Amino acid sequence: MATKIMIPTPLRVYTGKQDVVEAEGSTVGELLANMTNQYSELQKHLYGEDGKLRSFVNIYVNDDDIRYLEKEQTPVGPEDTVSIIPSVAGGGSSR
Amino acid sequence: MSLSGRLSNQEVARYSRHLIMPEVGMEGQLKLKASSVLCIGAGGLGSPVAMYLAAAGVGRIGIVDFDIVDYSNLQRQVIHGTPDVGRLKLDSASDRLNAINPEIHVETHNEALSSSNAFRLLGGYDVIVDGTDNFPTRYLVNDACVLLGKPNVYGSIFRFEGQASVFATKDGPCYRCLYPEPPPPGLVPSCAEGGVLGILPGVVGTIQATEAVKLIIGVGEPLINRFMIYDALRMKFRELKLRKDPECPVCGDTPSVTELIDYELFCGMTVEPVVTKSSSDSDEEISVEQLKLELDGDDDLFLLDVREPEEFQICRIPGSTLIPLSELPSRLVELEGRSEMVVHCKSGVRSAKAVKLLREAGFKKAKNLSGGILRWIDVVDPSLPKY
Numbered sequence: 001m002a003t004k005i006m007i008p009t010p011l012r013v014y015t016g017k018q019d020v021v022e023a024e025g026s027t028v029g030e031l032l033a034n035m036t037n038q039y040s041e042l043q044k045h046l047y048g049e050d051g052k053l054r055s056f057v058n059i060y061v062n063d064d065d066i067r068y069l070e071k072e073q074t075p076v077g078p079e080d081t082v083s084i085i086p087s088v089a090g091g092g093s094s095r
Numbered sequence: 096m097s098l099s100g101r102l103s104n105q106e107v108a109r110y111s112r113h114l115i116m117p118e119v120g121m122e123g124q125l126k127l128k129a130s131s132v133l134c135i136g137a138g139g140l141g142s143p144v145a146m147y148l149a150a151a152g153v154g155r156i157g158i159v160d161f162d163i164v165d166y167s168n169l170q171r172q173v174i175h176g177t178p179d180v181g182r183l184k185l186d187s188a189s190d191r192l193n194a195i196n197p198e199i200h201v202e203t204h205n206e207a208l209s210s211s212n213a214f215r216l217l218g219g220y221d222v223i224v225d226g227t228d229n230f231p232t233r234y235l236v237n238d239a240c241v242l243l244g245k246p247n248v249y250g251s252i253f254r255f256e257g258q259a260s261v262f263a264t265k266d267g268p269c270y271r272c273l274y275p276e277p278p279p280p281g282l283v284p285s286c287a288e289g290g291v292l293g294i295l296p297g298v299v300g301t302i303q304a305t306e307a308v309k310l311i312i313g314v315g316e317p318l319i320n321r322f323m324i325y326d327a328l329r330m331k332f333r334e335l336k337l338r339k340d341p342e343c344p345v346c347g348d349t350p351s352v353t354e355l356i357d358y359e360l361f362c363g364m365t366v367e368p369v370v371t372k373s374s375s376d377s378d379e380e381i382s383v384e385q386l387k388l389e390l391d392g393d394d395d396l397f398l399l400d401v402r403e404p405e406e407f408q409i410c411r412i413p414g415s416t417l418i419p420l421s422e423l424p425s426r427l428v429e430l431e432g433r434s435e436m437v438v439h440c441k442s443g444v445r446s447a448k449a450v451k452l453l454r455e456a457g458f459k460k461a462k463n464l465s466g467g468i469l470r471w472i473d474v475v476d477p478s479l480p481k482y
Contacts, residue, residue, distance in 0.1 A: 009256040010289065013421045019329075041421075056278040063335050085324070085335065087274040088251045088258060090289075091228040092139015092171050092296040 001078035003031055008086055014041035028059060029072030031082060046084070056087045100128055106198055110152050123312040124152060130311040131155035133220035135208055135236055137188040138162070139296030140226030140250050140303065142174035147304040149192040149199055153311070156192060157202040157220055160184045167482065171293035208232055210355035213239040222307050224248045226300065230277040231358035237262060237270035238355055241346045248306050250299040255292050255327040257299035260318050260337065261306050263346065267319035272340035272347075277362045288441075290405075295327055379450055381437055381462040383471045389437075390414065399430075399438045399461075401449045402468075406441060410479040412471055420445045427456055439464035439471070441482075 002022035025031030179187035
């Protein structure tokens with residue numbers, strides 16, 4: 001069964017403008033790997049060249065940060081919602 | 096905070112809707128009057144923050160900004176009006192706040208916040224409200240707040256989505272607990288590149304103002320250990336849990352950042368590459384003057400516009416072909432057989448990326464239009480609208 005992944009505004013350009021996508025996987029790591037297979041442009045935005053999740057992108061399962069769960073081994077099921085939360089700097093000051 | 100002050104009869108009348116609420120009352124209103132808040136930036140977020148805090152009776156409001164009001168600000172920066180275009184944002188904001196509430200003191204700081212003035216500027220206020228628009232200042236404000244022990248009321252916006260939280264309180268997390276490091280430059284678009292719904296900073300800024308008032312009065316549950324995400328398109332608020340990270344480089348148990356650092360460098364934004372680039376990579380760049388000459392003489396030149404379709408609709412250079420940067424990798428086939436090629440965007444940043452990509456893909460003669468269509472409008476065709 002697929003799990004829903006919420007895509008933040010800045011990354012929607014890489015998911016064909018979709019704000020929610022679905023992917024299969026029993027852990028967060030599997031889920032994200034299957035998602036980036038589907039949407040390959042997301043890969044470099046989520047993972048660094050060392051293959052690790054980038055430090056300005058946080059992954060949440062429901063309302064909790066996976067860094068405080070079991071990281072990429074965190075189990076997920078169809079009832080969970082996974083969110084990608086990147087850092088955003090905008091304050092509406094710039095022209 | 097000294098609460099020895101009293102409210103004048105006029106102030107009692109002004110704040111009467113606060114005074115009759117048990118959560119604020121005379122005690123809370125006197126706390127507001129004795130308090131001070133520093134707004135970093137008088138832009139989209141700073142506008143509602145400063146206006147509501149002034150109306151609420153925060154006794155001293157400081158604003159740090161060095162920008163000038165531009166037409167493109169008016170869609171969201173409601174503290175400024177059309178007659179203010181061309182004025183210092185500080186002057187315009189100060190006039191507006193004094194008009195809203197002449198009982199308060201407005202302090203203007205006409206400088207860019209930096210590592211050398213941050214302690215002096217932030218040190219004089221009880222609460223800091225971060226409404227900046229770039230990563231170096233975000234990290235600077237965060238670190239300065241942690242080191243000074245001042246709460247940092249955070250808000251951030253992009254297109255239809257906003258974020259808010261309260262960082263750097265005594266036991267709460269800081270921005271670096273959430274994001275230890277910034278993204279490399281260019282990977283995350285700014286509002287100037289991506290746009291923002293004009294009302295969005297109104298929603299996020301009023302959340303920030305609410306949190307500032309709650310912190311000052313000491314009521315309710317502040318947005319500490321929580322990260323609020325607002326999606327205006329779906330009209331949904333979501334709340335995520337935050338934790339103080341014991342390994343946080345600035346507020347953790349054994350911090351490695353104990354003084355302010357060079358935040359431009361930290362965020363990978365050094366001036367140096369730009370300086371060296373213009374000389375050594377001149378074969379990768381072309382000026383608008385040169386482009387005009389070539390377009391007038393040679394109709395084989397292929398002009399590629401890598402902006403988004405929405406931008407293309409606002410203005411375009413005649414004869415250009417649109418392929419947005421995000422679609423370029425998958426649409427290279429459309430360029431087959433092209434040789435001489437000039438690539439442009441709004442100001443030259445995205446097109447520089449496109450030229451790099453094109454050259455790696457074998458289009459060795461691709462050149463970047465220096466200064467983008469904005470420079471083209473300035474120099475060649477002032478009849479086109481700027482955005």
